Amino acid sequence: MKFQLNPQQQAAVDCCDRPLLVLAGAGSGKTGVITQKVVHLVRQQALLPEKIAAITFTRKAAREMRQRVARQLGEQAAQVWISTFHALGLRILREEAERLGYRPGFSIFDPQDSLTLLREILHDSATREDLERVRWQISAWKNDGLGPDDAPGEPNTLEVFRGYQERLKHYNAFDFDDLVAQPGALLTSDAECRERWQWQFRHVLVDECQDTNSCQYRLLRLLIGARTGLTAVGDDDQSIYGWRGARPDNLEQLQRDFPDLSIVKLEQNYRSSGTILKAANALIAQNPHTFSKALWSELGEGDPVALRPCQDPADEADQVVAAILERKFTRKAQPGDFAILYRSNHQARALEQALRGHRLPYRVSGGPSWFERGEIKDLICYLRLLANERDDAAFLRVINRPRREIGAGTVDKIAEAAARRDVALLAASRHLPATVAARSAARVRDVVQWLDDLKAAALTPGQMLQRVVDDTGFRDFIAREAADEATGRSRARSVDEFVKWVSGMDGGLTEVIQQLSLGDEDSEDASDDRVRLMTLHAAKGLEFPYVFMVGVEEGVLPHRNSLDDGQLEEERRLMYVGITRAQQSLTISWCQARRRFGEVSDEGVSRFVAEIPDELVHRHGAQDVSSPQTAKAHLAGLRDMLGDL
DNA sequence: ACGCCACCTATTTTT
DNA sequence: TAGGTGGCGT
DSSP: OOOOOOHHHHHHHHOOSSOEEEEEOTTSOHHHHHHHHHHHHHHTSOOOGGGEEEEESSHHHHHHHHHHHHHHHGGGGGGSEEEEHHHHHHHHHHHHGGGGTOOTTOEEEOHHHHHHHHHHHSTTTOOHHHHHHHHHHHHHHHHTTOOTTTOOSOHHHHHHHHHHHHHHHHTTEEETTHHHHHHHHHHHHOHHHHHHHHHHOSEEEESSGGGOBHHHHHHHHHHOOTTOEEEEEEOGGGOOOGGGTBOTTHHHHHHHHOTTOEEEEEOBOSSSOHHHHHHHHHHHTTSOOSSOOOOBOSSOOOSOEEEEEESSHHHHHHHHHHHHHHHHHHSOOOGGGEEEEESSGGGHHHHHHHHHHTTOOEEETTSOOGGGSHHHHHHHHHHHHHHOTTOHHHHHHHTTSSOOOOOHHHHHHHHHHHHHHTOOHHHHTTSOOTTSOHHHHHHHHHHHHHHHHHHHSOOOHHHHHHHHHHHHTHHHHHHHHSSSHHHHHHHHHHHHHHHHHHHTOOSOHHHHHHHHHTOOOOOOOTTOOOEEEEEHHHHTTOOEEEEEEOOOBTBBTTBGGGSSTTHHHHHHHHHHHHHTTEEEEEEEEEESOEEETTEEEOOOBOHHHHTSOGGGEEEOOTTSSOSHHHHHHHHHHHHHHHOOO
């Protein structure tokens, strides 16, 4: 496939002699630009592929980009460093671990492991909420590039932070935030190392730059040496992650950090109708801007934006379903052409009910992923423990799964011994204290012996995992543990799938685990033809022919907790992101009444709706479908007309 | 180890 | 209102 670039896109690709900021509006073809630029750097600028880094936020974006680069560069694409910030950080850490006092084969703790760790530090009086709060705080500090010595906080919270970091190191483990923070700290303090990495890359490209937090931005800057090219792509109007530390003003910071920065704006949109873009432009114009931008398109004006007041969420859901059925009929649209977007997850419930009721296939995005499922996490922990015997979190997870009748008392005694001798739980299990009863001691020795044998056998990660499953009877254990037979079967199946998946991976144990720890290979199936339900946050980067934004009410969007200090602007951007997902048709609806904590609230339509000019909208009112009764009747009529869908 | 009840809280979430 | 958590009893 060959891309026709418009003049602005071409300018962005061609600009290689100075740092560049590409302000890429929604749907302006920025992925194509990044892809083409990588190709250009290799083909025209004669850069070696391994001298180029393209950084994204999600694995999905990275995968997409790699595929598109591969389509043009073929084999060479594999040499380009296309990865997420975290994967890049991991790759740096793998080479520099020793400098930080870590050993090869280190573990990566997920948030759950972090919670386990904090539970040890904060002893038993802490509730789950306390632990979550502390974890959140520590993570926020790290994302701001702060450590226990410079973070602003209560002395005892900082003490917890310090203890947390010390323990992580003791376990030879990093948490997710460390994957970016530690390379940043290392390259800051170690000039030799910094130069080496600056030498590594001749050009760095960053996607979604407005989403970088302080820590990511610091790492980015540290990678840019005197001879390193930079292409930053971003859209300040789509910055919706301020609440988790993203700094959209990093786009402005670029101008200060790189005085010779060029700026290219991509304003032609290839996705939406003119009407939808005008609505989006008008809305976002209400926000203050450093960089102004107006999207336009050649796709024609299209339908007006439909505005629909509804009685309550159930009525709203019925109306959305009615509209979907109608369009399935009149425009031969497929379920997969529709997306329903909302501010918060619980809003999905009413919609799911209505969709189920009318046999419309749907998919809710944002459930727990494969790797978060308990049985998969168990298996990953076995591998982690085999690669890094200091990984106490993995040890604790695995020691009694499947049941080995090693009681809490025994584990406590092992933990005491480990603490006393300052060794890991697994090491302590090899020299059990005399206080452990002979029976328990024998059981522990058996597991440890088995683990040691497994480690000594020269096996691939896949074979190792297969042995774990076989030797422990893991499938049966997992199946028996499930509440009902069906979930038992499905879990056993997912164990098999996982073993197969790991067997297909290449690399040694360490690489495989570190891959796995970074998360799911999301099994996004383009062919699956279902109505998509998701939050506005989850919708970023996606597009759909028909979009419904529901619950566009004061208190919901903008959310009631975001009415002050600049957060309102982020809520408006959220609305903007929602609008710009739509290709042909956009329907905005809200409820007159919504049950909230038991009480009926009626805050009414969102202020954002009034920010869309009148001439762009079509208001549905009482004469259309407005009461639940008529909506139901309308639906019934449609059903008769279309047959049972 | 499991089930029941009282209590609390109530956005957005990737890696 | 509802769903999740934590404490407590069997």
